[in-house]
Amino acid sequence: MKLEDASSGSLGPVIEVIQSILNQTGYILPALVLFIIALAIKYPNRLPGTTDPKHRPGVYFPPGADPLIGHTRMIVGFGSEGQFENFKALSDATPAGSWNVSFLGTSSMTFVNRPEYLEYIQKTNFDNFPKGSQFTGRLGDLLGVTGIFVADGHPWKTQRKQASHMFSNREFNTWVRAVIHNELDDISALLDNVTAKNGPGKLILPELMFRYTLSSFAKMAFAANLNCLSPDPDSLKRPVPFAVAFDRAQAIINDRFITPGWYIWEKFNKTGRDMRSSIKTIREFGLDIIHKRLAERQDEKKDPLAPVEGTKKEQLKKEGKDLLDFFMDLTTDPEELLIVVLNFIIAGRDTTAQSLSWLFYELMAHPEHVPKIRKEIAEKFGEPEGGVRLDYESFRELPYTVACLHEAIRLHPAVPKNGKAVMKDDVIIPQGPNPDNLPPVRVFAGERVGWSDWVMARTPAIWGADCEEYNPSRFLETDEAGKLHLRNFGQWKSHYFNAGPRLCLGMNLATYEATAFIAAVLPRFNFEWATAAQGQKSAWPPQYANSVTHPIKDPYLVNVTRVKA
Numbered sequence: 001m002k003l004e005d006a007s008s009g010s011l012g013p014v015i016e017v018i019q020s021i022l023n024q025t026g027y028i029l030p031a032l033v034l035f036i037i038a039l040a041i042k043y044p045n046r047l048p049g050t051t052d053p054k055h056r057p058g059v060y061f062p063p064g065a066d067p068l069i070g071h072t073r074m075i076v077g078f079g080s081e082g083q084f085e086n087f088k089a090l091s092d093a094t095p096a097g098s099w100n101v102s103f104l105g106t107s108s109m110t111f112v113n114r115p116e117y118l119e120y121i122q123k124t125n126f127d128n129f130p131k132g133s134q135f136t137g138r139l140g141d142l143l144g145v146t147g148i149f150v151a152d153g154h155p156w157k158t159q160r161k162q163a164s165h166m167f168s169n170r171e172f173n174t175w176v177r178a179v180i181h182n183e184l185d186d187i188s189a190l191l192d193n194v195t196a197k198n199g200p201g202k203l204i205l206p207e208l209m210f211r212y213t214l215s216s217f218a219k220m221a222f223a224a225n226l227n228c229l230s231p232d233p234d235s236l237k238r239p240v241p242f243a244v245a246f247d248r249a250q251a252i253i254n255d256r257f258i259t260p261g262w263y264i265w266e267k268f269n270k271t272g273r274d275m276r277s278s279i280k281t282i283r284e285f286g287l288d289i290i291h292k293r294l295a296e297r298q299d300e301k302k303d304p305l306a307p308v309e310g311t312k313k314e315q316l317k318k319e320g321k322d323l324l325d326f327f328m329d330l331t332t333d334p335e336e337l338l339i340v341v342l343n344f345i346i347a348g349r350d351t352t353a354q355s356l357s358w359l360f361y362e363l364m365a366h367p368e369h370v371p372k373i374r375k376e377i378a379e380k381f382g383e384p385e386g387g388v389r390l391d392y393e394s395f396r397e398l399p400y401t402v403a404c405l406h407e408a409i410r411l412h413p414a415v416p417k418n419g420k421a422v423m424k425d426d427v428i429i430p431q432g433p434n435p436d437n438l439p440p441v442r443v444f445a446g447e448r449v450g451w452s453d454w455v456m457a458r459t460p461a462i463w464g465a466d467c468e469e470y471n472p473s474r475f476l477e478t479d480e481a482g483k484l485h486l487r488n489f490g491q492w493k494s495h496y497f498n499a500g501p502r503l504c505l506g507m508n509l510a511t512y513e514a515t516a517f518i519a520a521v522l523p524r525f526n527f528e529w530a531t532a533a534q535g536q537k538s539a540w541p542p543q544y545a546n547s548v549t550h551p552i553k554d555p556y557l558v559n560v561t562r563v564k565a
């Protein structure tokens with residue numbers, strides 16, 4: 001039957017539409033439709049160009065994938081609630097914890113949630129698994145493409161070398177200690193003020209932690225006083241433009257990881273405008289300080305003790321060197337210095353504040369640890385009236401306290417999910433003794449590999465049957481003389497600080513900052529979960545908010561009382 005004949009029958013209207021389309025587009029549209037159908041047949045459950053799951057023996061391929069878009073619907077659905085619980089369910093589907101998905105915006109990604117695999121990716125064949133352009137692309141407008149947190153290859157190596165030199169330098173540690181003591185004086189005074197009136201004072205504790213780490217990291221990095229923390233409890237309510245902009249930019253970056261085509265939408269939508277205006281605020285603030293410091297450096301050549309107007313350096317001048325002091329030896333380009341500062345703040349600030357927030361929740365859930373921490377601190381450092389001020393290295397004398405902190409970080413890792421690019425086809429071979437007989441995992445060039453420290457913390461094969469419990473004693477051991485020590489599981493098992501050549505550089509700094517807070521505050525104040533009637537907004541147990549890092553959703557309210565009236 002010819003088209004003309006058919007057009008007079010019941011198919012008439014349809015044929016007319018087809019004819020009109022053919023008249024307008026020639027054969028381009030039908031060819032396109034046929035091409036898409038052919039692609040959908042070739043890729044019935046994954047993105048075009050990705051490898052058939054049958055080439056990945058031992059790797060779980062979740063059901064429910066769609067032609068051409070793979071698991072996009074599933075992953076976007078995970079973005080809102082219970083993301084890590086979902087990751088864990090997928091990980092539990094095979095004994096080796098590996099699963100593969102492909103989704104728009106990221107291509108194919110294989111998750112390998114075992115330390116044995118991570119050692120291969122992050123050490124044995126390190127060069128084959130860089131952070132990659134997807135990471136740089138999503139973070140680059142805020143953090144530059146050469147910053148330590150974002151870069152690969154030569155720029156990363158240069159930054160890493162200089163930063164490692166700084167972190168192990170006594171003058172930097174002296175500066176850090178001066179900054180931390182300064183902040184803790186303010187925090188102690190603030191808590192005294194909160195509890196000054198009769199009855200308990202109320203406080204959003206995670207907000208205090210965020211102010212503590214933001215204020216201290218800005219000082220450690222470039223001696224900038226953000227004025228976000230003072231003895232006045234109302235200072236916690238005052239918005240700080242730099243912090244507001246930084247928080248907004250970070251939230252947008254997180255969304256970019258689950259928003260296909262984000263770079264197109266952001267050119268036109270409110271999110272994009274917010275991002276550009278946040279970056280402007282951050283840059284103006286940062287560059288202003290950096291220009292002052294560069295000018296100061298010129299002046300210092302004339303007068304090394306001259307104070308720096310508008311920076312905290314004038315007060316803490318002679319106490320060591322900050323991050324800018326170290327990096328100004330490497331470059332005097334303000335743009336490069338800004339990138340260094342921002343990478344440092346992003347690496348250190350949220351991670352430490354969130355770890356402290358989860359720790360204090362765990363201590364409220366398991367109050368039996370509080371007297372033991374207080375006893376350890378009192379035995380080692382006494383009970384001075386305004387609270388203890390720890391020296392940089394003295395957290396090593398507090399194994400019980402550090403065990404409580406590390407157990408909180410294990411269960412609530414500050415970087416709960418992470419990933420790398422795959423440069424060449426590879427086989428991830430489990431490293432070490434491999435008692436669980438984990439199979440090798442095949443990955444292909446152009447894909448990504450990922451893992452979740454949140455999931456690994458809850459994997460019995462890694463941490464034992466009680467893995468989901470808060471149990472600081474797993475980090476403790478006693479020597480023959482009965483002395484308590486912190487147990488070292490090695491960086492692959494204790495992977496929440498990352499591992500291999502990109503091991504977190506701030507591990508000791510974070511442990512110091514957090515234990516210094518505990519030692520200053522916990523012996524003097526009690527913290528108790530506020531009730532809903534008192535204004536509590538957080539669930540119990542707290543839920544996590546979806547982010548690049550691991551914040552608590554609806555930061556919790558506590559009642560604060562003094563230990564000694």
Ligand code: HEM
Binds near residue numbers: 148496510
């Ligand atoms: C409890 C707090 C912290 C945790 C759990 C933590 C964890 C991590 C993790 C998992 C990474 C790897 C991130 C990635 O590859 O994408 C990392 C990298 C890094 N961290 Fe930390 N971190 C903490 C605090 C800090 C602090 C206070 C600093 C100091 C500024 C810091 C500095 C860095 C740096 C510079 C890197 C990049 C290292 C590199 O790529 O060579 N971290 N950290």
